[in-house]
Amino acid sequence: MLNGINLTLLIGPALPIPAPTAVIEALISVQVNSGGERSGFQLVFAVSSQSLLTNTLLPAGYFDPITTRVMIIVTLNGIPNVLIDGIVTRQEMSPSSEPGQAKLTITGEDLSVLMDIVELKRPFPGMDDTLQMLTILAPYAAFGVIPLVTPPLFLNFMSPTKGYKSQDSTDLAHIKKLAARNGYVFYVESGPLPGQNLAYFGPNIRLPIPQPALTINMDAHSNVDSLSFSLNGLAKEVLIVTVMDPITHKIPIPVPIPNISIFQPPLGARPTPPAKVRFAKEVAGEDPPGVVNLMVGQMLKGSANAITGSGSLDVLRYGRALRARMVVGVRGAGLAYDGLYYVDSVTHNLKHGEYKQNFTLSRDGLISNTPRLPV
Structure with a gap:
């Protein structure tokens, strides 16, 4: 893609393999959303009536929803970063009479989409929320899903002689019910190695390691394309x-x-x-x-953060890929809005010769409470 940036695309059922050359050459753009309850991706390909994708791969089921797994890996300065490991959920074909305008769009979500397909009815006798979570996540180990479950501070067992908890919905719906009851969050984070996925169930913790500061309005030191903030007085x-x-x-x-x-x-x-x-x-x-x-x-x-921010940056100018669920500093926004922020979500936009990111930030309170930010 760019000097020091390489894109690797793996596609296939169960354990995906590197995409063939014809697929890579037809790829127009890649978009990956991360940081929310569920991550997603979108691949856009240029096709024609004579292309391999239209005549062979698509009819053969190469991009079939639910059965096709996709891994998107970006190597930045020699370090591989797994942007997403997900499942295709939708395909859209847009034919065109204009040469070179026909497109094939492939959309998908992370592996948590597999947990929201089949409704189950099963009991959990003598199991607290932790044991229920481990029981639910056990079958997904076949897809490389590693559970990271934080037990509640107070155990709440029910004696089997008095009754038992049960599930009458999809695995994901029951997990969200358990998370809401304990004030926890649940998400599936791809990586750090290809084929590995971390299923996190616990408090909404952001890694306290600050990323390099986002700088605006500082001439040659600026490293973001745009940045704006808003304060909602009714958020809390x-x-x-x-x-x-x-x-x-x-x-x-x-x-x-x-x-x-x-x-x-x-x-x-x-x-x-x-x-x-x-x-x-x-x-x-x-x-x-x-x-x-x-x-x-x-x-x-906790409460919703009253201050939110959004912006965009060029990865080459910033020097690294901004990561969600961490903190980042902001400089040049003024006394009220400078300081550290939580990175809520990041959208990766990749094209030939371009790697940009859109991001959203949040925090509670004006005026920075840290004397210095990492550059």
């Missing part, structure tokens, strides 16, 4: 959980949950005050350990 709220008194179990006691995140402390010196109050409605049928897990989970989850 206070959650109130109503619990019964421990003696009579009849007197409701409202307990406000602090609007802070244990694993995502404010990165601004002047935090934004919460503007809304909400009462929890899903605790009526919970036992005491379940209520405690809900309260602790809310503190783990």
Whole structure:
């Protein structure tokens, strides 16, 4: 692609293999979204009535949804980075009477899409949330999925003689239910090696290692193409959980949950005050350990960050690929918005001779609380 940047595309069922030369030569652009609950990719190919893709590969099922696995790897300065390991979910053909305008678009998502296909009904006798997660993720080890499950702070076992928890939905839907109950997040992160995927279930932790600062409005030192910020005064709220008194179990006691995140402390010196109050409605049928897990989970989850930012950059100018679920510094945006931010999502856009990224940032509070940023 570029000097020091190489793209590797692997396609195939189960264990993909390097794409043939005809596929690589027909590739127009690659887009990969990462950082959200589910990552995705899109490949655009130039086709014609005489191309190998149209006459042979496509009819033979080379890009068939669900059965086709795709790995996109970018080698930057000799270091391979697995952008995504996913499954094709959609294909779109756009014929054209104009020469060179016909296109084939392949869209897919990460391996978590396999967890959202089949609805299951199965019991989990004597299993807490951790054992349920390990049981659900065990079959996906065949696809290289490695579970990383963080146990809740308070175990909530139910004796099999009294009853048991059960699943009556897809694996992914049940996982999201467990995550919401504990204030956790769940996502599948591709890499670090090709064929490996990390299934993370735990608190929304961002790696505290700062990436090189995003610099704007500093002449030759600027390394981003665009950058903007906004502050939403209605983003934060206070959650109130109503619990019964421990003696009579009849007197409701409202307990406000602090609007802070244990694993995502404010990165601004002047935090934004919460503007809304909400009462929890899903605790009526919970036992005491379940209520405690809900309260602790809310503190783990924290509040929505009131300040958000978005922008774009050229990877060659920035010097490396910006990574999601980490922190990054911002310089040149002014006293109020300079400082460290959490990187929420990153979109990789690759074309012949071009590698750019769009990104979104967030934090709570104006004015940086760090005296110096990494360059």
